[in-house]
Amino acid sequence: MFMCEAWNKGLTLLAKVALIGWITVALTGAATFAHADEPLPSWNDGSAKKAIVEFVGKVTMEGGADFVPPAERIAVFDNDGTLWAEQPIYFQVQFALDRVKALAPKHPEWKTKQPFKALLEGDKKTFAAGGEKALLEVIAVSHAGMTTEEFEGFVKDWLATAMHPRFQRRYTEVVYQPMIELLAYLRGHGFKTFIVSGGGVEFMRTWVENVYGIPPEQVVGSVGKQEFEVRDGKPVLLKLPAVDFVDDKAGKPIGIQKFIGRRPILAFGNSDGDYQMLQWTAAGSGQRFVGLVHHTDAQREWAYDRDSSVGKLDKALDEAKAKGWTVVDMKHDWKRVFGFEQEKIFGGISK
Amino acid sequence: MFMCEAWNKGLTLLAKVALIGWITVALTGAATFAHADEPLPSWNDGSAKKAIVEFVGKVTMEGGADFVPPAERIAVFDNDGTLWAEQPIYFQVQFALDRVKALAPKHPEWKTKQPFKALLEGDKKTFAAGGEKALLEVIAVSHAGMTTEEFEGFVKDWLATAMHPRFQRRYTEVVYQPMIELLAYLRGHGFKTFIVSGGGVEFMRTWVENVYGIPPEQVVGSVGKQEFEVRDGKPVLLKLPAVDFVDDKAGKPIGIQKFIGRRPILAFGNSDGDYQMLQWTAAGSGQRFVGLVHHTDAQREWAYDRDSSVGKLDKALDEAKAKGWTVVDMKHDWKRVFGFEQEKIFGGISK
Numbered sequence: 001m002f003m004c005e006a007w008n009k010g011l012t013l014l015a016k017v018a019l020i021g022w023i024t025v026a027l028t029g030a031a032t033f034a035h036a037d038e039p040l041p042s043w044n045d046g047s048a049k050k051a052i053v054e055f056v057g058k059v060t061m062e063g064g065a066d067f068v069p070p071a072e073r074i075a076v077f078d079n080d081g082t083l084w085a086e087q088p089i090y091f092q093v094q095f096a097l098d099r100v101k102a103l104a105p106k107h108p109e110w111k112t113k114q115p116f117k118a119l120l121e122g123d124k125k126t127f128a129a130g131g132e133k134a135l136l137e138v139i140a141v142s143h144a145g146m147t148t149e150e151f152e153g154f155v156k157d158w159l160a161t162a163m164h165p166r167f168q169r170r171y172t173e174v175v176y177q178p179m180i181e182l183l184a185y186l187r188g189h190g191f192k193t194f195i196v197s198g199g200g201v202e203f204m205r206t207w208v209e210n211v212y213g214i215p216p217e218q219v220v221g222s223v224g225k226q227e228f229e230v231r232d233g234k235p236v237l238l239k240l241p242a243v244d245f246v247d248d249k250a251g252k253p254i255g256i257q258k259f260i261g262r263r264p265i266l267a268f269g270n271s272d273g274d275y276q277m278l279q280w281t282a283a284g285s286g287q288r289f290v291g292l293v294h295h296t297d298a299q300r301e302w303a304y305d306r307d308s309s310v311g312k313l314d315k316a317l318d319e320a321k322a323k324g325w326t327v328v329d330m331k332h333d334w335k336r337v338f339g340f341e342q343e344k345i346f347g348g349i350s351k
Numbered sequence: 352m353f354m355c356e357a358w359n360k361g362l363t364l365l366a367k368v369a370l371i372g373w374i375t376v377a378l379t380g381a382a383t384f385a386h387a388d389e390p391l392p393s394w395n396d397g398s399a400k401k402a403i404v405e406f407v408g409k410v411t412m413e414g415g416a417d418f419v420p421p422a423e424r425i426a427v428f429d430n431d432g433t434l435w436a437e438q439p440i441y442f443q444v445q446f447a448l449d450r451v452k453a454l455a456p457k458h459p460e461w462k463t464k465q466p467f468k469a470l471l472e473g474d475k476k477t478f479a480a481g482g483e484k485a486l487l488e489v490i491a492v493s494h495a496g497m498t499t500e501e502f503e504g505f506v507k508d509w510l511a512t513a514m515h516p517r518f519q520r521r522y523t524e525v526v527y528q529p530m531i532e533l534l535a536y537l538r539g540h541g542f543k544t545f546i547v548s549g550g551g552v553e554f555m556r557t558w559v560e561n562v563y564g565i566p567p568e569q570v571v572g573s574v575g576k577q578e579f580e581v582r583d584g585k586p587v588l589l590k591l592p593a594v595d596f597v598d599d600k601a602g603k604p605i606g607i608q609k610f611i612g613r614r615p616i617l618a619f620g621n622s623d624g625d626y627q628m629l630q631w632t633a634a635g636s637g638q639r640f641v642g643l644v645h646h647t648d649a650q651r652e653w654a655y656d657r658d659s660s661v662g663k664l665d666k667a668l669d670e671a672k673a674k675g676w677t678v679v680d681m682k683h684d685w686k687r688v689f690g691f692e693q694e695k696i697f698g699g700i701s702k
Contacts, residue, residue: 217568235634254579283586
């Protein structure tokens with residue numbers, strides 16, 4: 001809807017990339033992509049991968065000066081733009097928009113009421129003019145006025161059917177393969193992996209366990225207010241149209257303190273919304289790893305940073321350079337971005 | 352301060368109990384207390400222990416009709432009155448009172464200002480007349496206006512020095528040995544154990560890992576508002592004198608949903624403040640275990656329920672009887688209440 005042109009362009013480019021990939025593999029042998037014992041197989045050898053492996057080596061070496069006991073190996077990851085994509089719009093916002101469309105037949109008044117009118121008519125300009133207020137109204141009807149169980153059902157139904165406009169894949173497939181490998185690599189070294197995202201905690205919890213291997217109780221996110229009610233003898237939790245906590249910017253270290261209660265030793269983000277979380281992590285004593293995913297790959301994904309409306313990365317990028325944080329250059333550091341990239345050609349190599 | 356008479360009486364009784372314990376052991380052999388392989392050694396054989404062991408057997412039997420995968424074996428425990436004692440007053444309230452006393456020299460104005468004046472003069476009646484407002488003022492000065500790290504230090508200092516008035520033991524020793532064994536028993540069977548308490552989450556997180564084996568990220572509790580600030584280039588979290596979330600009564604299932612995001616299959620409480628958490632747990636599908644610690648032992652601990660100002664157990668007790676929840680009768684179901692009970696006699700048996 002928002003990016004038809006880019007989408008077509010993207011598909012064309014994707015075909016080219018796939019072809020290049022095929023030639024590379026034909027020349028070097030498919031084994032390049034499938035070293036089972038090699039850590040982080042979708043990462044190119046380079047400074048980012050080196051920094052990760054060295055950090056993990058240091059904090060897990062028993063008797064070493066930098067050893068950190070497993071209980072304290074807390075690793076936190078932003079989600080949108082760090083573990084899965086966030087373009088052309090945050091996927092959860094797309095869910096909210098789709099939900100309004102699905103609800104529209106039951107709300108004839110929306111035909112004349114903003115921001116719903118603009119949304120249903122595809123009038124992007126008017127909808128955008130409504131700003132944050134319009135978005136909050138959409139979130140109120142798509143995320144509240146139902147029980148937590150009903151909401152979970154709506155999210156699951158959406159994930160099972162909705163397609164990402166550019167890749168024509170389920171949203172849960174538009175996740176970064178190198179980051180999935182990193183999560184598993186860390187857990188394999190005794191880390192406990194958490195999501196700390198501005199996204200809604202109940203939206204994420206429906207799918208992150210299957211996709212990232214992160215259980216619901218290790219997801220920190222924005223939360224709406226809820227009410228406990230007994231209906232016909234059965235207790236339910238009602239989602240109310242009111243914000244309880246926004247887990248973004250300065251809210252991220254607060255969310256970490258509130259939900260986890262222990263300062264992470266590793267944090268990964270991709271935008272200025274993650275800046276305070278990275279600062280908070282970096283300021284702890286001993287070895288710390290602070291990483292940024294830098295979106296530099298317009299071919300395979302997107303290229304954006306300082307001027308982007310979604311996932312703006314400006315201050316945190318300067319700070320990363322000043323402080324020696326690890327900046328992952330998506331284009332150069334990642335052998336592949338998504339698990340589905342070579343799937344069609346090499347059947348099953350990505351799973 | 353509040354219970355000198357009861358305390359003296361308690362010590363006398365304790366001496367008697369210890370003597371009886373010694374005679375029992377002399378007759379039956381110390382091995383009675385130390386079957387390493389036997390689960391829950393501080394529990395008497397009876398319906399409560401039987402119900403626990405049967406439940407764990409059912410949900411962990413692979414291939415069985417009631418099998419629950421480890422990831423879903425969420426067990427939640429209230430803290431005050433369920434894992435550690437809560438008499439003569441909640442231990443965290445005692446911490447707050449002691450903190451005010453420690454701060455008094457820096458606050459000469461408290462000599463004439465209520466509720467501090469009453470508190471410092473030991474004028475219990477006037478302080479009590481101040482009700483919840485007075486208590487909140489005390490909590491504001493004892494729990495806010497400092498960084499999270501400073502607060503952690505104050506709690507640790509207090510725990511290292513303060514003594515429980517009746518038992519003359521550190522507060523972290525006034526914990527129920529049978530419940531500690533239950534936590535370990537559940538973890539040994541793949542459960543993830545959580546605290547879900549009305550107490551302050553940051554107060555509990557300073558000590559529960561050492562005492563219960565429950566890491567900070569598995570503690571749900573009441574929370575105050577916080578602010579992120581950078582001081583001299585160093586990020587800190589400031590504790591503000593404002594309540595963010597009260598994890599009590601209907602707040603407990605909300606807290607479970609917010610912090611854990613998965614419905615427990617086992618819940619233990621001891622008061623009406625736990626009622627909704629128990630209801631919420633019981634209402635899930637499949638096998639559920641719902642337990643109540645019933646304080647019936649004035650000799651070794653306290654006996655209270657329906658009329659108690661602290662830990663009132665009334666509605667939940669009726670519901671437990673109606674629904675067949677497991678009511679643990681402290682006097683009859685627990686071989687010993689505290690780890691220190693036989694310590695002096697059998698040197699080290701409790702550790």
